[in-house]
Amino acid sequence: MTSTNEAPAGAAGEGPVEKVLAGTGTFLDDRLHAAKSTRTLLKKVFPDHWTFLLGEIALYSFIILLLTGTFLTLFFKPSMTSLVYHGTYSRLDGVRMSEAYASTLNISFDVRGGLLMRQIHHWAADLFMAAIMAHMIRIFFTGAYRKPRELNWLIGITLFTLGMLEGLFGYSLPDDLLSGAGLRILEGVILGIPIVGTYISFFLFGGQFPGMDIIPRLYIIHVLLIPGLLLALITAHLFLMFHQKHTQMPGKGRTDKNVVGQPLYPYFMAKTGAFFFFVFGVLALLSALAQINPVWLYGPYNPVAMSAGSQPDFYMGMLEGALRIFPNWSWNLWGHTFAWNVLIPALVPLGLLFTGAALWPFLERWITGDQREHHVNDRPRNAATRTAIGIAVITWYGIMWLEGANDVIADHFQISLYTTTEIARYAVVIGPVIAYILTKRICLGLQRKDAATLLHGYETGIIQMRPNGEYVELHAPVPEEERAVLEARTTAPLPLEAGSDDDSGVPDPALRGPVGKLRLALNRVVTESVPLPVGNGHGTNGHGNGHGGNGHGSSVAGEPERAAVTSGEDGKTLLGRDSPEDPGEH
Amino acid sequence: MSWIIARRRRPVAGYAVVLLGLIAVGVVYAAFTTQGSPASASSPAASSRETAVGRQLFVQNCSSCHGLLAQGTNTGPSLIGVGAAAVDFQVSTGRMPLKEIEAQAQRKPPVLNTAQTHAIAAYISSLGGGPAIPGASQVSTQGADTGLGQQLFTSNCAQCHNFVGAGGALTQGKYAPALTASTPTQIYEAMLTGPEAMPVFNDTTITPSEKRDMIAYVTETRSAPNPGGFSLGRVGPVTEGLVGWIGGIGALVLSALWITAKRRVHE
């Protein structure tokens, strides 16, 4: 709306679009001067890929959590006052319980739609955390955290941490047997903290566990403090994504200098709106059909009791597993107890995970020396070492996670309980190593396959006999679109070279000394990759290979060639494969 | 194989892979939700003629392990003094006669009928007394206080059998069985006699009336509907997490694949 004329004649009354433009549009622009910026917004291009919607699951789950959570606060009483229940759920008639638990029963059995809202709230919390995990995994494997998106990666990790806390506090509120046990374990862990542990515990619980204060305190943190922080950080997360423009998957015509996709208005709006409906719909159906957190079956918290198979929600399972597998080390020194059996499993695995994840983008940038902006995602295979590290971490996490459910696994698959723990104790160390090695080999193998495909095209299955009696298989050329994907290696890490020069011809001083040597060694590992065949028309991405006398993974088409894995350590060819002649002679 | 290779680049291939994955995990999930139906209760009786029949049945079915005089052997413990309740529990749940030595005898369809079971019970009882088979009035849940039952069950049973009696793992391959198929009589007998690893809860520590309350709580809860939908095995958050990932994230990933799939109109 560049015009300031209010209600231009002839515009009104000619279709809804014109009416809106003339009416509301003019009204708003006269006051906000927003026509130009809003138009830019509407035309903003969003790239499409199904994995880009994982984060949206988390976003929409969060909105649903806010909506259903508000409903629940209208009925929930965050009070630990003891009462004797005589309500609708007759099986607990005459049982002593807290007001919080009784009001949860009330929401479930006396408020119409209350059980549905409770279940949607809990399922949405599970989905929120699951989607954050899946989203984070996608970001990691495609390298979408790289410059310029490191800040958003850090915000994401903070959101993950806050989400865990929010969930833990949330499922503690109903004061049922399971949540009380969770709080009891939390208290035990806090007590294990050296020097300040007992003080923190007494301040948190307002005295001895359980006291009368913990649920009101957790309540206000759960409904106000953390949701506020989450909302602020999610806003920042989305704003940064918006401002920096979304990454895109490699493909024809997609570079670090553009973004290919469909405009916000009307395409992305319609799609993301549809996805919001799907998230809400799936949550409503799950909550109609699958019972979650049946607190009436757990019973109220009772300090003398505990149930078999007590587990936290899945996103805390890794912590539970770590507590189960860690050996019972503990020291008594100078009149003080160092409870390593509690401290290490409670703090170290998650600490390592979050600190490692937070530092990784910067560490990788330091190792590769890659200061470029990246807007085209990596295919996971093309960053073999990163992918291998990711799979190793997932394996490590997954083993502890499984061990967090080892009693249920032992019971249902009839394995000895101790055996599961013993296996996990070894697997948590060996598993990641095996996962790393396997993944790296598989990634390099896939790279090799891509290189071969680029060189020869696809196998057609048609066998041709040559005049000399030789049989060859005909290969079809790779379609242009797929070729673009296979060649998308512009973002592969840059190898550093000892004594290599920068743009102005000065040797890099950062590569001397022990730190520099370490950096070089790490660089060789991280940048290990199968070179693309040259002569495929990708001049922009010819990153150097061949340091230290490496074999060249390229050859003139038409000769038998060898796609070689180059390893920086000694430059020897690790794996190779003879290929048949290229019949296409492209 | 070549059929798959030929189709792997089709747009449906992605859905097919996700679908296969879902089915695979669904099968795993099925293993987590085992169900059983409660059997009907039996009534106890004892007479001197029954004892003779019982002895005969004992010799045929039990004496190879427990000895001809129930005095016990290397493979089976002495049954003198265990009481009729123990015999009825073991035989009516199909645990005895044992087919093979395991970490723990499993619940099976009973080999002997109720009359035969009671006959053996009467014979064993005649050897050295012990707890009797509870009568119908003892296991009637009429007018029981489920609230007290819930508290006693949670304090004393739930740590092994889980909060609703879905069972749980013990050490060295043993397990606390699910109470989904146990009759009120069997639950009573189990508390009274402490089969296998289970501790004994005699009638002075937990009175018969309190036992009835506990039985009422277990049997009413297990037959109660799940107002929130499918029970997911009633084993707590483990299956919930599984369903959240498979049902929730799985379904949403499928819809995300659909929303973002390339359009192929002219194929």
Added chain:
Amino acid sequence: MSSTEGYTGDFPPGGGPDGGEAEASRAPHRVIGTPPPAEQRTLLGTSESDAPPAPPRELPADPDDLAGASRAEKIVAALFILAMLAGFGFIAAYIGLPLGASLDSVLRSNLALGISMGVAFMAMGVGAVIWVRRLMPDVELTEARKPLASPPEDREAFAETFREGAETSQFVKRPILRRSLIAATVPLLLAPLVLLRDLGPLPGTKLRHTVWRKGLRLVISDTGRPIRPADFGSPGGMITVIPEGYQTNDNALVKATAIIIKFEPGELKYPTNLKWTVDNIVAYSKICTHVGCPVALYEQTTHHILCPCHQSTFDATKGATVLFGPANRPLPQLPMGVDSEGYLVALSDFKVPVGPSFWERG
């Protein structure tokens, strides 16, 4: 709002008799079918009439497959109507399905509300996706990315402004001003921490003690009945006990809860303190020494006590020493005797602190 390209209006897809469908599919940018009734509808057409001609529109007005789009329109409309019906169904279920005393009524209500709500949203979602995939023409646009880093001159200009401000404010030049400001903020930052002090009392030695004392009876939890050794006569018996008079005191029970176990003569061995046992009955704390879960998973055949939380296993015959798992210390044994009426009583508090490790425990 965006109108510089010249809107051609909301042409109904496939509404008109379009014989040239195949033709249209090859030229999606051309407006086909009946043209919109008035070109002058273009909002800013008059005001920009002297401006250079509007650039060609970026988005095609109609999809290639107009007949398919018409079919899709019907499907989408049907889905939206389904969503509407389901929405009404939700309201009807809320009003028509009251909650009674039975769980079945809750189940019915939850199913009806959840499924109607789920169907409504799913129908909206499916409809919207079909709409965008079948009714909106497929486009792919490319937008240029500007480098995120500002041009050097902008950075320099910013730096200059920043420097200027810093100088003008005198903050850099006058250290006393600067330091006193910093000094002023320190107590203000500490104040909130101080405010947290009254969140709870100091621990003192509270964690070292429980409410057990000499002569306090052991009673069965939930029923509150005291126990005579003879009542607990069957070997293999186990029961949860609490101190008499504390049945409703959760703070006390959290530490004082214990289990008593009856053994065959001779089964109890060192390091169990036999002086604290009565008639082969021993009392152990029920609170796990790992992180404090109640342990009571007792196997009478192996005499293992297992914690259901993290699977620490204790040997009940040998003073509840640790056999397996993350717990480091045995479950403390409660000194136990009988009073004049023959009931089980505590002889004193536990001799060592119960429950999880804490720093001052030693």
